[in-house]
Amino acid sequence: MRQADRIAAVLLLALAAGYGAVAIRDYAYWDANGPGSGFLPVWLAAALTGLGGLLLVSAVRARDPGPAPVPRGHGAVRLGAVLAATVALVALLPVLGMATGTALFLAVLLRGLERHSWPVTLGVAVGTATVNWAVFTWWLRVPFPTGVLGF
Amino acid sequence: MDLLHNLALGFSIALTPFNVLMAMVGVTMGTLIGALPGVGPASGVALLLPLTFGMSPTSGIIMLSALYAGSMYGGTITSVLINTPGESASVVTCLDGHQMALRGRAGPALGMAAIGSFLAGSVGVVLLMGMAPLLARWALSFGPPETFALMLLGLTTVTGLTGDHAVKGYISMVLGLMLSMIGIDIVSGDARYTAGLPDMLDGVDFLPVAIGLFGMGEVLVGAEQATRAEILHGRYGLRDVLPSAADWVRSRLAIVRGTIIGFLVGVLPGAGPTIASFLAYTVEKKLSRHPEEFGQGAIEGVAAPESANNAGSAGALVPMLTLGIPGSATTAVMMGGLMMWGLRPGPLLFEKNPDFVWGLIASLYLANVMLLVLNVAFIPVFVRALRVPYGILMPLIIVFCVTGAYSLNNRVWDVGQMLVFGVLGYAMKKLDYSPAALTLALVLGPLAERALRQSLIISDVGILILLQRPIAATLTALALAAVAVPVARAVWRVTVRRPAAA
Numbered sequence: 001m002r003q004a005d006r007i008a009a010v011l012l013l014a015l016a017a018g019y020g021a022v023a024i025r026d027y028a029y030w031d032a033n034g035p036g037s038g039f040l041p042v043w044l045a046a047a048l049t050g051l052g053g054l055l056l057v058s059a060v061r062a063r064d065p066g067p068a069p070v071p072r073g074h075g076a077v078r079l080g081a082v083l084a085a086t087v088a089l090v091a092l093l094p095v096l097g098m099a100t101g102t103a104l105f106l107a108v109l110l111r112g113l114e115r116h117s118w119p120v121t122l123g124v125a126v127g128t129a130t131v132n133w134a135v136f137t138w139w140l141r142v143p144f145p146t147g148v149l150g151f
Numbered sequence: 152m153d154l155l156h157n158l159a160l161g162f163s164i165a166l167t168p169f170n171v172l173m174a175m176v177g178v179t180m181g182t183l184i185g186a187l188p189g190v191g192p193a194s195g196v197a198l199l200l201p202l203t204f205g206m207s208p209t210s211g212i213i214m215l216s217a218l219y220a221g222s223m224y225g226g227t228i229t230s231v232l233i234n235t236p237g238e239s240a241s242v243v244t245c246l247d248g249h250q251m252a253l254r255g256r257a258g259p260a261l262g263m264a265a266i267g268s269f270l271a272g273s274v275g276v277v278l279l280m281g282m283a284p285l286l287a288r289w290a291l292s293f294g295p296p297e298t299f300a301l302m303l304l305g306l307t308t309v310t311g312l313t314g315d316h317a318v319k320g321y322i323s324m325v326l327g328l329m330l331s332m333i334g335i336d337i338v339s340g341d342a343r344y345t346a347g348l349p350d351m352l353d354g355v356d357f358l359p360v361a362i363g364l365f366g367m368g369e370v371l372v373g374a375e376q377a378t379r380a381e382i383l384h385g386r387y388g389l390r391d392v393l394p395s396a397a398d399w400v401r402s403r404l405a406i407v408r409g410t411i412i413g414f415l416v417g418v419l420p421g422a423g424p425t426i427a428s429f430l431a432y433t434v435e436k437k438l439s440r441h442p443e444e445f446g447q448g449a450i451e452g453v454a455a456p457e458s459a460n461n462a463g464s465a466g467a468l469v470p471m472l473t474l475g476i477p478g479s480a481t482t483a484v485m486m487g488g489l490m491m492w493g494l495r496p497g498p499l500l501f502e503k504n505p506d507f508v509w510g511l512i513a514s515l516y517l518a519n520v521m522l523l524v525l526n527v528a529f530i531p532v533f534v535r536a537l538r539v540p541y542g543i544l545m546p547l548i549i550v551f552c553v554t555g556a557y558s559l560n561n562r563v564w565d566v567g568q569m570l571v572f573g574v575l576g577y578a579m580k581k582l583d584y585s586p587a588a589l590t591l592a593l594v595l596g597p598l599a600e601r602a603l604r605q606s607l608i609i610s611d612v613g614i615l616i617l618l619q620r621p622i623a624a625t626l627t628a629l630a631l632a633a634v635a636v637p638v639a640r641a642v643w644r645v646t647v648r649r650p651a652a653a
Contacts, residue, residue, distance in 0.1 A: 004582055012322060019329060019344075027341055034608035037336040037343055040600050044329050051322045054641060058318070069581040075375035082374040083574070086367075086549055090566050098557070102550045114542035128547060132554055140205040142558040 001066030002059055009056035016052055020045030081113050097147025098136075103129035154280065157505060161513030164506055170213050173206070174514050177214040178521045181221020184238075186229050186533050187544065191238045192222035193480040193587070194365040198548070200358060200488050201555040208492035209510045215488060216468070216511055217518040219481055220272060223424060223460045224526045227264040228533050231257055231453075232385075240424040240460035243432045247445060247452030254448050257385045262392035263402055263450055264457040265526035271410040271458035272519040275465030278414050280512050283501070287473040290498035295605035296616050300626035302599040305420040305476035307633035309483075310588040317637030320585045327589035330355045331596025338604060350564050357487040359556045359569040360593055364586040365484070366552045367569060368576020370545055387530040394450070402454035405435050409458030416459070417466020423479030424463030431459030465515065471496055472508060475598065480587030487594045 020042060023029075027038030071079055089105040096104065106125035110116045116124075136142040164170060177199075184195035196215050203211030226241030231248035244264065251260040293301070306328075310320040333344045334354025345351035385391075394402070409431040416427035435455040436445045445452050470476045475497035477483035489496050494504060501508050526533075556569035579586050610616035617627045 001582070008582060022344065027336075027343060028339065031339070033338075035604045037339040037341040039607075040603065041329070041332050041343070044325055044332070048322065048325045048329070051318055051325060054318050054638075055322065058641065058644065071375045079371060079375050082371065082545070082549070086553075086570060086573075089549075089553060090563065090570055093553075093557075093563050093566065098554065102553070106546050106550065109546040110543065114540075114546075116543070120543075124543060124547070128550060132550060135202070136554055136558055140202065140558065142204075143561055144554075144557070145563070 001069055002062045003065065004069050005055060005059035005062070009052050009059055012048060012052035013056065016045045016048035019048070078113065082109065085109055085113075093147075094145050095147055097149060098144035099129045099133045100147055100149050102132060154284075157284075157509045158280065158513060160505065161509030161511075164209060164510035165213065165513035165517055169206075170210055170510070170514060171517065173210045173214040174217045174518050175521060177217025178221040178224075178518050178525060181218035181223075182225035182228075182522070182525055182533060183536055184218065185222035185225025185227075185241070186537060187225075190369060190544075190548065191365065191481075192219055193361070193484050193590075194369055194548075195222055196481055196484045196488070197358070197361040197365050198551050198555055200361075200484070200491070201558040203488065203492075204558065208489070208494055208504075209507045211488065211492060212485070212507065212511050213514040215485055216515060217521075219464055219485070220461065220515065220518050221522055221525075222481075223272075223457075223464050224265060224268050224522050225533065226460075227268075227453075227457055228261060228526075228530065229537065231260045231264070232534065232537065240428050240463070241457075242425070243428050243456045244453055246432070247447070247449050250446065250448035251450065251453065252385065255385070256448065258387055258391035259394045259398055259450065260453050261387065261530055262527060263394045263398060263454050265392070265523060266394070267402065267406045267409065267454040267458040268461040268526070269519050269523040270406055271413060272461035272465060272522070273516065274410050275414050275417070275462035276512060276515045276519070278462075279465045279469055279515075282418070283469050283473050283508075283512075286469060287498040287501040290474050293498070293622070294620075295602045295609065296620055296623040297626065299599060299602035299606050300617055300623040300630065301474055301476060302595050302602060303630040304626045304633070305470070305474075306588075306592060306595060306599070307630045308420045309477070309479075309591050310585065310633075316583045318641050319583050320588050321634070321638070323579065323585040323588040324592045327592025328596045328599075330360070330589075331593050332600070337597075337601070350562075354597075355593065356559060356565060356568070357590075357593060358491065358559045359565045360572045361484045361487060361590055362552050362556050363569040363572025363574075364576035364579070364590060365480070366548060366555075367573025368580055368586060370548050370552070371573060371577035372580050373541060374545055387534060389528055392527055392530060398450050402450050405431075405451040405455040406458045408434060408438075409455040410462045413459030413462030414466040417463030417479075418469045420470050420474075420476045423467050423482075424460040425479075427459040427463035427466075428456035431455040461519075468511075472500060472511075473498060475595075477591060477594070480590065483587065483591040483594055487590070490594070 023038040023041035023045060028036030029038045029042055030036055085105055085108055089101050093101050103125045106128060107121055110121040110124055137144055184190050195218055199218060222238055223240055226236055226238040227244055230236045230241040230244040231252050234245050234249040236242040236245055248260045306324055310324040333351060335352055336343055342352055412431045412434060413427040416430055417424060432452060432455055435451050436442050467479045467482045471482045471486050477486045486496050552569060553566055556566045559565050576586050606616050618624045
């Protein structure tokens with residue numbers, strides 16, 4: 001946690017500097033009517049700088065490294081698999097379509113990661129994709145992406 | 152007479168077949184969401200928000216507030232049976248509820264929790280009905296300085312009370328405010344922080360952020376483990392869950408005290424049902440003639456916090472509806488929903504949308520009756536739902552996150568945003584930041600900025616206008632105190648205690 005706090009503090013300070021610089025460069029701090037569009041962003045950047053500094057100092061001075069926030073071993077593999085499958089689903093949504101995409105996503109995770117039997121995997125994947133499709137397209141009139149297979 | 156007239160109007164709206172159905176869907180989903188570990192009420196409201204797009208705002212809020220009330224009931228089932236709270240407001244119920252279950256008294260624990268929740272929830276709605284219109288009338292006199300000071304107070308108290316690390320809470324709040332600046336500035340017309348992307352001109356949409364931070368973020372935290380919880384076996388028929396006369400005698404005052412504490416704490420911006428439940432438990436233990444039994448299966452240790460969290464969830468609606476300041480993470484998500492439906496939470500809501508407000512209040516009475524029946528007569532059904540492995544639930548929640556985010560504007564862009572905020576929500580949870588503070592700041596940011604700029608435009612003394620008017624000055628002083636105390640403690644820890652310890 002100590003190491004993660006140090007990294008987070010540096011990233012937050014960099015974000016504050018960039019955010020503040022853009023506010024000063026591109027937006028008016030004060031104009032003829034009063035506070036401009038850059039007024040609050042400048043103060044927010046200042047506040048984040050102060051808070052990020054406080055976090056950095058406390059993380060540098062901390063003696064106890066604390067628990068590691070990043071999972072290792074099996075936990076990391078599971079997290080990576082879920083995240084990768086979700087990124088793939090989002091990226092391929094326009095190609096696969098919502099119904100096919102979600103059915104494949106569920107099948108991959110239920111069978112590949114959770115080791116459920118094929119009947120459970122197919123039942124949950126196809127059932128969920130169908131109900132989801134019916135609720136959103138028929139009831140809520142949401143035009144889901146259809147993809148190459150048409151649904 | 153006005154009150155009765157308004158309540159009659161509310162019931163005429165709440166009792167239409169579609170709204171009764173929505174309340175039923177809300178309480179059932181809420182009880183399930185509360186019962187399932189890893190899905191909190193804020194995630195539940197965020198995930199179900201897209202389903203409300205096809206209905207009127209009144210039906211939408213009826214479903215979501217029924218879900219909120221249901222999640223308070225449902226959280227108890229998991230706390231008692233598997234010693235893992237379904238949501239944060241039921242954490243303290245684990246202490247005595249699970250001990251009762253280990254001694255074969257899971258039924259009375261669940262029954263007393265349901266009955267206490269019903270009584271407290273119903274009284275909470277009565278108090279909401281009495282207090283909210285008065286508060287709304289008072290808030291009508293607010294000008295921009297009072298409005299800004301109130302939002303500042305809401306932001307700082309919510310942030311100060313969430314999580315153990317105050318500095319990280321305030322960082323989360325500032326990040327939320329920074330995100331809320333993205334898009335077209337309505338005063339000057341400047342496009343701020345859009346990186347030249349047309350999709351960013353409308354700003355960061357609230358729904359993908361809420362679904363990402365709460366739904367996806369919680370799923371990613373849960374995805375690390377492949378554990379299956381052990382559920383205690385027992386009998387949960389109607390006779391098994393009804394408490395005995397002795398249980399009643401021991402619990403009756405705990406329910407009364409829990410209700411009062413819960414509602415009052417719930418009304419405070421930032422406190423919410425979780426803190427209410429802890430406070431009610433602590434008070435009950437202090438007042439008890441046999442405090443040594445607390446933690447060993449004392450039924451008052453279940454009755455008090457469960458009453459408090461239900462009264463607290465009714466109380467948390469008061470600042471949201473009357474002042475436009477959410478009292479908890481869940482009400483922050485609900486308030487985002489209200490704004491998406493085109494409503495402006497705040498004092499004018501009672502005048503401009505009486506059917507919405509009174510329909511909601513009447514539906515809460517209805518929801519509490521439904522929840523009592525569900526949680527006394529249908530406990531075995533929810534116990535069966537708990538047996539669904541998290542390995543099946545987790546990918547299903549992700550699918551709901553994806554479709555929910557997509558349905559906002561029918562754009563894959565919003566799904567991408569949801570995913571980015573899901574990863575951010577995961578990181579925030581792991582590193583003790585506060586997704587609730589970020590969400591609240593994102594919702595309140597544009598309103599607070601407008602009120603601040605209007606205040607400065609009408610002011611001859613700059614920012615000191617916040618200290619010139621009595622209400623604004625009081626609210627500003629409270630907000631500054633809410634920031635100063637935890638930050639001063641953090642500075643003291645860094646500068647004084649550490650070198651002294653060295």
